[in-house]
Amino acid sequence: MDALLDLLKKNARESDATLAKLLGTTEQEVRARIAAYEQEGVIRGFQALLNTDRLDTNDVRAVIELRIRPEREGGFDRVAARIGKFPQVESMYLMSGAYDLLLFVKGASLQEVANFVSARLAPLDGVLSTATHFMLKTYKDQGVLMESEPHDDRLQVCP
Amino acid sequence: MTTDSKSAPDFVAPHVRSLPKSGIRDFFDIVAGRKDVISLGIGEPDFQTPWHIRERAIEAIERGATRYTSNLGAPELRQALAAYMRQSFQCDYDWQHEILVTVGVSEAFDLAMRAVLSPGDEVLYHEPCFVAYAPLIRMAHGVPVPVETFRKDDFRLTVAELEKKVTPRTRALLLNFPNNPTGATLDRADTEALADFAIRHNLLVISDEVYSELTYEGGRHSMAAIPRLRDRLIFLNGFSKAWSMTGFRLGYACAPAPLTDAMMKIHQFGMMCASSISQTAGLEAVRHGDAAIAEMRDSYHLRRNFVVASLNEMGLDCFMPRGAFYVFPSIQSTGLSSKEFALRLLNEYNVACVPGGAFGACGEGFLRCAYATGMEPLKEAMDRMKTFVRALAH
Numbered sequence: 001m002d003a004l005l006d007l008l009k010k011n012a013r014e015s016d017a018t019l020a021k022l023l024g025t026t027e028q029e030v031r032a033r034i035a036a037y038e039q040e041g042v043i044r045g046f047q048a049l050l051n052t053d054r055l056d057t058n059d060v061r062a063v064i065e066l067r068i069r070p071e072r073e074g075g076f077d078r079v080a081a082r083i084g085k086f087p088q089v090e091s092m093y094l095m096s097g098a099y100d101l102l103l104f105v106k107g108a109s110l111q112e113v114a115n116f117v118s119a120r121l122a123p124l125d126g127v128l129s130t131a132t133h134f135m136l137k138t139y140k141d142q143g144v145l146m147e148s149e150p151h152d153d154r155l156q157v158c159p
Numbered sequence: 160m161t162t163d164s165k166s167a168p169d170f171v172a173p174h175v176r177s178l179p180k181s182g183i184r185d186f187f188d189i190v191a192g193r194k195d196v197i198s199l200g201i202g203e204p205d206f207q208t209p210w211h212i213r214e215r216a217i218e219a220i221e222r223g224a225t226r227y228t229s230n231l232g233a234p235e236l237r238q239a240l241a242a243y244m245r246q247s248f249q250c251d252y253d254w255q256h257e258i259l260v261t262v263g264v265s266e267a268f269d270l271a272m273r274a275v276l277s278p279g280d281e282v283l284y285h286e287p288c289f290v291a292y293a294p295l296i297r298m299a300h301g302v303p304v305p306v307e308t309f310r311k312d313d314f315r316l317t318v319a320e321l322e323k324k325v326t327p328r329t330r331a332l333l334l335n336f337p338n339n340p341t342g343a344t345l346d347r348a349d350t351e352a353l354a355d356f357a358i359r360h361n362l363l364v365i366s367d368e369v370y371s372e373l374t375y376e377g378g379r380h381s382m383a384a385i386p387r388l389r390d391r392l393i394f395l396n397g398f399s400k401a402w403s404m405t406g407f408r409l410g411y412a413c414a415p416a417p418l419t420d421a422m423m424k425i426h427q428f429g430m431m432c433a434s435s436i437s438q439t440a441g442l443e444a445v446r447h448g449d450a451a452i453a454e455m456r457d458s459y460h461l462r463r464n465f466v467v468a469s470l471n472e473m474g475l476d477c478f479m480p481r482g483a484f485y486v487f488p489s490i491q492s493t494g495l496s497s498k499e500f501a502l503r504l505l506n507e508y509n510v511a512c513v514p515g516g517a518f519g520a521c522g523e524g525f526l527r528c529a530y531a532t533g534m535e536p537l538k539e540a541m542d543r544m545k546t547f548v549r550a551l552a553h
Contacts, residue, residue, distance in 0.1 A: 021465040024468070157191075158187070158202050
């Protein structure tokens with residue numbers, strides 16, 4: 001992967017000036033490359049990575065395994081596109097194995113998520129079954145541990 | 160009750176008493192205990208030891224692999240190191256007789272000196288350099304002979320400088336590239352010229368290549384890759400820097416059997432063997448650590464770019480080092496000595512760097528900045544240094 005993308009993955013707020021120095025190039029070049037990635041759809045957005053467990057919110061998250069019937073034309077894509085339109089669905093993946101789609105869903109309460117599954121997802125044409133698992137705690141997300149690592153305990157000066 | 164220091168007998172040997180304290184140690188005492196200091200004075204990776212390596216060490220303890228190993232080191236580890244040497248430098252070392260696993264490169268270097276030096280033997284070593292070489296040469300009753308390297312040569316060691324210092328008493332030549340504290344590296348022409356020099360004067364070469372894996376450009380040019388040097392080379396390497404395993408204290412030496420055997424004699428009486436747990440971790444590192452090294456190396460590489468660009472931008476001349484995780488900017492334009500600069504930077508801006516003079520007299524006028532530190536503190540440190548340098552100019 002391009003080193004620029006690596007750096008942005010680690011810290012999307014890194015300034016163009018710092019990125020330019022890290023990569024040994026100019027700020028204009030950095031801006032142009034980011035713009036090109038956005039244009040090509042490689043970069044789909046920049047978001048903050050939150051530890052929601054530390055926020056004063058009652059939001060609940062669930063992981064839902066979905067078995068769906070593939071269509072003759074289009075396979076899983078059409079059903080997936082429909083499901084993806086629901087704002088409750090934060091992430092969705094096509095999987096190999098015992099089920100087809102894996103959904104990460106957010107709701108204001110347990111009830112709300114349960115309703116979403118029973119009233120919106122399960123009745124959809126092509127959905128064969130659902131299995132819902134509520135998430136209890138986030139330990140790691142996007143490669144980042146939610147509890148910080150032990151601080152730098154190296155000697156302050158050493159050979 | 161206190162002892163009267165005047166009448167207390169002094170048991171310390173004169174050659175130890177006369178050993179100067181490390182200049183780094185001096186500086187450490189000043190920095191120690193101070194909070195909110197950003198330290199660029201740490202010659203140690205900031206990365207945690209890769210988890211798969213730590214996990215193997217834990218597993219070694221769980222299954223009870225906690226006993227002495229062979230004096231030379233665990234056979235599997237020596238076999239893996241022989242394979243590593245073959246793959247990295249196309250050289251063949253016999254794992255049964257030519258590889259010795261040690262407690263870090265420091266022990267390996269100490270063993271090498273004690274195994275080959277007779278009192279009065281001279282050892283050529285280049286400055287600025289790692290602080291342990293000259294004292295260890297002295298402790299082995301040898302005579303350390305510094306050879307200067309210069310900014311104009313990007314701190315590469317030249318044969319011309321060596322020729323000025325070689326005498327009939329010269330026994331060995333010590334090399335450390337990629338270099339601590341300058342980040343200097345050698346290219347192929349350099350290693351060839353140094354090999355010729357060593358052969359011409361019948362010298363043993365001790366090459367400490369502990370930063371070899373952290374080479375960013377220009378390729379790795381090891382003394383071990385020169386076949387005609389083989390019978391006069393002690394190659395030293397370790398796990399601390401490349402695999403971020405400093406606390407495991409694990410290194411190794413590769414040398415012809417008679418030299419390995421001589422070093423092993425001292426090692427077996429003084430040390431027995433390196434920690435068996437560390438050896439298990441080292442085996443995992445050398446077998447499966449390539450991806451972890453690559454990731455850390457990429458990160459150092461980018462940080463080096465950032466630090467060199469930042470230093471040059473603020474007016475501190477700094478060449479682009481190709482290896483290790485140090486940059487060695489000149490602070491001569493500020494008119495301060497390197498110690499004054501470092502002390503004021505520490506006291507007024509809470510940034511710690513090591514004055515170049517701690518690494519040899521010719522390091523005066525320079526500063527060692529280690530970039531083995533996270534990007535956020537690194538950025539902040541560069542900002543503070545810039546403010547300091549600007550303030551000095553007014």
